[in-house]
C-alpha cells in the first residue's frame with residue numbers, strides 16, 4: 001500500500017511562505033511527478049512528505065494514518081537524493097544493506113536481498129567497491145538499490161537524474177519507469193525537466209511558487225492546460241503565444257499554439273501570420289523554423305521532414321484551429 | 335609554484351633553507367645531544383658537538399632521583415583524559431550546531447570562543463581557592479577538569495568545522511533508511527567524521543600536554559605533570575645540564591612526534607578554521 | 611533544514627557544553643569581581659571587609675602596574691614583530707622548490723611543540739647562562755666578555771624565547787595561506803610585466819593580509835597571558851623588569867597572598883584581553899559566513 005494524502009499542507013521558512021496550504025491525493029501505485037521551475041518548492045514539498053522538514057500547517061496521511069509528526073525513519077518511505085547521498089565509508093554492499101540492518105533484518109535475509117537488488121541493477125561486480133570508485137550512473141543505481149531493498153510503501157525521488165549526462169539520463173529514465181512497472185509501488189518524483197515529467201508520469205503536478213497550478217495525466221496537461229503557466233511549461237519546444245490584435249481575432253486576450261500545430265506555407269494565405277524565416281534547426285525527423293512575425297514577435301514552427309525554406313524567406317503561418325489555446329485576461333484557459 | 339626553478343637557484347634555496355631550518359631547530363637538537371653527555375662534558379668549554387662519550391646514565395638517573403615516570407604518567411592521564419572527556423561533551427554539541435542549527439547557533443559558537451579569550455589570571459584566585467577548599471589542589475582529576483574546560487571551545491569549534499563539511503543529505507539519507515538518532519551518529523556521522531575527530535584529539539592532547547599555567551599553579555609534587563616537573567629544575571642547587579636535557583628530551587619527544595603528524599590540523603584548529 | 615524533533619534533541623545535546631562553559635566563566639569570574647572589592651589576604655583569614663574600589667586604586671596607581679603594562683606591551687609587540695616578519699620571510703622561502711622541503715618544514719615547526727617550561731629552561735641554562743651557556747662560550751671564543759642576558763636584558767631575553775616558540779606558528783599559517791595563492795594569478799602578473807618585487811607587493815602581500823591578521827590576533831591572545839616562561843627564567847625580575855600583568859597578578863595573589871589586590875589585577879587583565887578579543891571575534895565572525 002502507498003496512498004499519500006496532503007491536507008492543507010503548508011510550509012514557512014522564517015516567516016517566508018514557501019508552500020501555501022495545498023491539498024493533494026496520491027493513489028496507491030501511482031507514479032506522480034512534481035514539476036516546476038527551480039525554486040518553486042518541489043524539493044520542500046517532497047521533504048515534507050519524507051518528514052525531513054516539519055509542516056507549518058496541515059496534515060500528511062500515509063495509508064490513511066496521520067504521519068504529520070512521525071519521524072522520517074518511521075514513515076516506511078525510501079528516498080533517492082539528487083546527490084545520491086551514498087555513505088562514502090561503506091562498500092556498495094553495506095550501503096544497500098544499511099536500511100535492512102536498521103530494520104533489524106537477519107544476516108541471511110540481508111544477504112539475499114542485497115544480492116537480488118544488485119543483480120537486478122547490474123551491480124553484482126561492484127559490491128565490494130566504495131561509492132568513490134563508481135561512475136555517476138553506478139552510484140545512481142546503488143542509491144536506487146538502497147531504496148528498493150527496504151520495500152517501502154512509496155519511493156521519493158528528488159531530481160535523481162540531473163547529475164548524469166544526457167545519454168545516461170535517458171537510460172536511467174527508462175530503468176526507473178521499468179522499476180515502477182515491475183514493483184507497482186507508489187513513486188513521487190521531483191524534476192524541473194518537463195520531458196521527464198511527460199515520459200514517466202501517470203500524473204503530473206505542476207507547481208509554481210509553491211502553488212499547484214494543475215494536476216493531471218501528461219496528455220491531459222498537454223491538450224488542456226488550465227492556464228498560461230501550464231501551457232508554457234508543458235510541451236517542448238515551448239508553445240507560441242500571441243497577444244493583441246492577433247489574439248483578439250480569436251476572441252481572446254492571448255492565444256497559444258504549439259510549434260507542431262502551425263502550418264507553414266510559402267504561398268500567401270489569408271488570415272495567416274506572415275513572417276520572415278530566421279534560424280532553422282534541423283533535427284532530421286523534424287525541422288524547427290524560427291519565424292519573425294511582424295507585430296507578434298518570434299514564433300517557432302515545426303515542419304515535418306524537409307521543406308525548401310531558407311534564411312530570409314517570407315512564409316505564412318496558420319494555426320490548426322482545433323489545437324488553438326485561448327486565454328482570458330487572467331491567463332486562464334477559455 | 336607550477337614551474338621548475340633553475341637548478342642553480344634550487345641549490346641556493348636548498349642551502350639557505352637548510353641553514354635556517356637547522357638554526358631554528360638547534361636548541362632542540364642541542365638539548366637532545368646534551369642529554370647523552372656526562373655532566374662535566376655538558377658544561378665543558380669549548381663544548382663538543384658529537385665527539386663525546388655517549389652515555390645513557392642521565393636517563394636512568396632522572397627516573398631514579400625524581401620518579402620521572404610518575405610525572406610522565408600524570409601528563410598522559412591529564413592530557414588524554416581531558417581530551418576524551420572533551421570529545422564526549424563536544425561531539426554532541428558540535429553535531430547539534432552543525433546539523434540542527436538555530437538562529438542562536440552562531441552566537442553560541444562565538445560565545446564559546448570568547449571563553450577561550452578569558453585570560454587565566456582573571457580566574458586564578460577563585461579557582462585556586464575553590465580547588466583548595468574542595469581538596470582538588472594537586473590532584474589529577476582537578477587538572478583534568480580545568481584542562482577540559484580550557485580546551486572545550488577549541489574541541490567544539492574544530493569538530494564543528496569538520497562536521498560542517500559532511501553533506502547534510504547523507505545524514506538525511508540515513509534517516510530515510512530507518513536510522514534513528516543514535517544509529518545516525520554511530521554508523522554514519524562518526525565514521526565519516528573520524529579523520530576530523532582524530533585531528534581534534536591529536537591537537538588537544540598536544541595543547542593539554544604543553545599547558546603551563548594551570549598545571550604550574552594547581553599542582554605540587556603529587557599530580558605534577560611534566561611541565562611542572564621540568565619547572566622544578568629552574569632553581570637547582572647545582573646545575574644539572576645533562577639531566578635537565580634528559581628530562582626535557584623525554585618530555586618533548588612524544589609531542590614532537592605527534593606534532594609532526596598534525597601540522598595541517600594545527601593550522602585549522604588554532605585559527606578556528608579561519609585559515610585552512 | 612531541521613525538524614522540531616531534531617531541534618529539541620539538539621538543545622539537549624548542546625546543553626552540557628553550554629552549562630559547563632557558563633559555569634567556568636560566570637562562577638569564577640564573578641568571584642574574582644567580588645574579591646576585588648574586598649580587603650582579603652590569605653594570611654589574615656576572617657578579616658575580609660568591603661573596601662570598594664581601593665584595590666583598584668592601589669593596583670592601578672602602583673608603579674609596578676605601569677612597568678608590567680609596559681612590559682606586557684613590549685612582550686606582545688616584540689614577539690609579534692619578530693614572528694610576523696620572520697614568518698613571512700620563512701613562508702616565502704619554504705614555498706620555493708628545494709631539496710628536502712618536508713624535512714626542513716619539520717625542523718622549523720618543532721619549537722612550537724616544545725612545552726614552555728622546557729624551552730624557557732633550555733634557553734636560560736644552555737644558551738643565556740653567563741658561564742656555561744653557548745653564547746658565553748661563543749663570546750669567550752671571540753675574546754669578548756660574556757653577557758648576562760637574563761640579568762641585564764631580561765625582557766629582551768624572554769621576548770627571544772617566546773618568539774622562538776611562536777615563529778613556527780606564524781610560519782605555518784602564512785605558508786598555508788601562501789600555498790592557496792593561485793599560481794595562475796602570479797603568472798598573469800608576470801605576463802603583465804610585474805617583477806618579483808611588485809608581485810610580492812601587489813599580489814602576495816594582499817593575499818597574505820588576512821592570514822597575517824589572524825596570526826596577530828591569535829598570538830596576541832596567548833601572548834597577553836605569557837606566564838611559565840617568566841616564572842622559570844627570571845621570576846619577573848630583576849625588580850619588575852620582566853614582570854607582565856599576568857605574572858604581577860600571580861605574584862600578588864599567590865606569592866603575597868593578597869587575594870583582593872590580585873583579583874582587581876585579574877579584572878584589569880580581563881578588560882585588556884576583551885579589548886583585543888572584540889577585534890578577534892569580528893574577524894572570525896566574518897569567516898564564519900558560508
Ligand SMILES: Nc1ncnc2c1ncn2[C@@H]1O[C@H](COP(=O)(O)OP(=O)(O)O)[C@@H](O)[C@H]1O
Nearest residue numbers: 013018036037038039040041042043044045611
Ligand atoms: N532551509 C531553508 N531555509 C530557507 N529557505 C529555504 C530553505 N529551503 C528552501 N528554501 C526556499 O524555499 C524555496 C523552495 O525551495 P526548493 O523546494 O528547494 O525548490 P525546488 O526544489 O523547487 O528548486 C526557495 O525559494 C528556497 O530558497
Ligand SMILES: [Mg+2]
Nearest residue numbers: 042043044159
Ligand atoms: Mg530542488
